[in-house]
Amino acid sequence: MMGKFTDLEKDVFSVFDGVAWKAENILTVPSNFLGSEMGTEFISVSVIASGASPNTRSISGVCLVDIFIAAGGGPRRASIIADKLDSYLVGKTIPSVVNGVTQFFASSLAHKGVDKANPSLHRSTYTVTFNHFGAF
Amino acid sequence: MSYKALINTNLTRAFNLIKDLATSHEFVKRTGSAFNFATASAEHATTNTVTAKIVVMDDKKQTKDRGSVTKHFMARKSELGDVSIYDTVTIEGEIWKVGPLLQDTGFIIMASLHRETK
Numbered sequence: 001m002m003g004k005f006t007d008l009e010k011d012v013f014s015v016f017d018g019v020a021w022k023a024e025n026i027l028t029v030p031s032n033f034l035g036s037e038m039g040t041e042f043i044s045v046s047v048i049a050s051g052a053s054p055n056t057r058s059i060s061g062v063c064l065v066d067i068f069i070a071a072g073g074g075p076r077r078a079s080i081i082a083d084k085l086d087s088y089l090v091g092k093t094i095p096s097v098v099n100g101v102t103q104f105f106a107s108s109l110a111h112k113g114v115d116k117a118n119p120s121l122h123r124s125t126y127t128v129t130f131n132h133f134g135a136f
Numbered sequence: 137m138s139y140k141a142l143i144n145t146n147l148t149r150a151f152n153l154i155k156d157l158a159t160s161h162e163f164v165k166r167t168g169s170a171f172n173f174a175t176a177s178a179e180h181a182t183t184n185t186v187t188a189k190i191v192v193m194d195d196k197k198q199t200k201d202r203g204s205v206t207k208h209f210m211a212r213k214s215e216l217g218d219v220s221i222y223d224t225v226t227i228e229g230e231i232w233k234v235g236p237l238l239q240d241t242g243f244i245i246m247a248s249l250h251r252e253t254k
Contacts, residue, residue, distance in 0.1 A: 009176065017173035033171045033178055034221050 004059050004100070005049055008132040011094045011102040012047050012063055024084055040070045040121065043081065049132070057100065057134030063089065065126040068115060075111045078124035082109045089128045099135035104128050143243050144214050151189050151212060158189040159227075163234075166222040180222060188216040190225075193246075197253070207249040208238065219247050 002010075015021060016028045027042035029035055044066040051060030065085060069077045089104045107128040115121040137145070151158045168181025194208040207227075223234040227249075235248035 013173040013176055028173075029171050030173075030176075033169075035169045035171065035178075 004057055004132060004134045007100055007134060008049055008059060008102060008130075009047055011132065012045065014094060015088050015092075016045060018088075021088055026081060026084070038068075041068065041077070043067050043085075043126075051129075055134075055136075057136055058132060059134075060129070060131045063104070063128050063130055065128075067124040067126055068121045069124070071114050071120055071122040073122075075122075075124065078111060078122065079109065082107070082124070082126045085126055085128070100133050102130055102132045104130045140243075144212070147212050147214075147243055151191070154191065158191050160187055160189050161225050161227050162187050163216065163219075163223055163225045165217070166220065169220070169222055178222065186216060188212070190216075203253040205251050205253050206235070207232065208246065209249060210244050210246045213240065213243055213245050216245065219245065225249060 013030070021028070027039060029038070029042060029044050031044060031046040033044075046064045046066075047061065048064055049059045049061040051062075053059045067078045067081050069081070086107055090107050092104050094102045094104075105128070107126060109127075110125045112123045112125055115123045163186045164183060165186055166180035166183050170179055170181070171177070172179050188211050190209040190211045192207050192209050194206075196206045198204050198206075218240075219234050219237060221234060221236070225232050225234065230251060232249035232251045235250045238246040238248060240246075
């Protein structure tokens with residue numbers, strides 16, 4: 001039996017495993033994946049489940065998406081990707097693969113500047129809050 | 137002979153001259169890595185085995201909160217190729233995970249190996 005953290009992760013991952021998101025052709029990886037060929041545009045998804053919860057099967061938090069684009073071209077491409085993420089996440093309710101439901105709320109975007117590890121990339125951070133309600 | 141070939145030839149000679157300081161080990165190398173969101177796992181297009189001579193330059197053990205051992209090694213790039221954190225190497229029957237690449241000159245690569253121990 002899986003718990004709330006795994007159920008929540010499955011809900012978030014199901015968005016990026018969907019046919020519609022894959023058709024956007026934006027390379028998407030989760031945190032703690034170190035693929036060898038990331039290219040010049042990709043996003044990295046982290047689920048931070050550290051917020052309050054109304055019961056033991058539920059949890060709230062933030063889905064954090066680092067958006068990497070080519071440095072030097074201005075922030076527009078990152079904003080376009082953030083808008084795409086909004087269309088898949090903000091205001092959406094995702095039925096849990098196992099049980100329960102995950103609801104996404106408001107989003108924000110911060111342009112962080114040139115990536116420290118790879119100065120040929122620019123990093124922006126997109127965040128969207130969520131509540132995951134696990135079924136009893 | 138080109139300079140690159142000359143350097144590689146002399147590196148091979150150097151690795152032979154230091155005799156048992158350079159030891160052969162079997163690396164399991166995984167390439168073409170991608171993440172599968174359906175299975176929530178990293179998948180690798182190819183997995184192949186390469187036997188390469190390495191020179192262990194440093195051996196550290198830290199026991200502050202748990203036992204972690206680290207080795208730094210160098211190898212000929214022409215023999216080992218590129219390495220990634222998904223690669224492993226067997227040394228004296230123990231499996232070590234390849235850590236971050238420390239240096240890659242195009243001829244010599246230096247990287248770390250990691251393992252948890254008691």
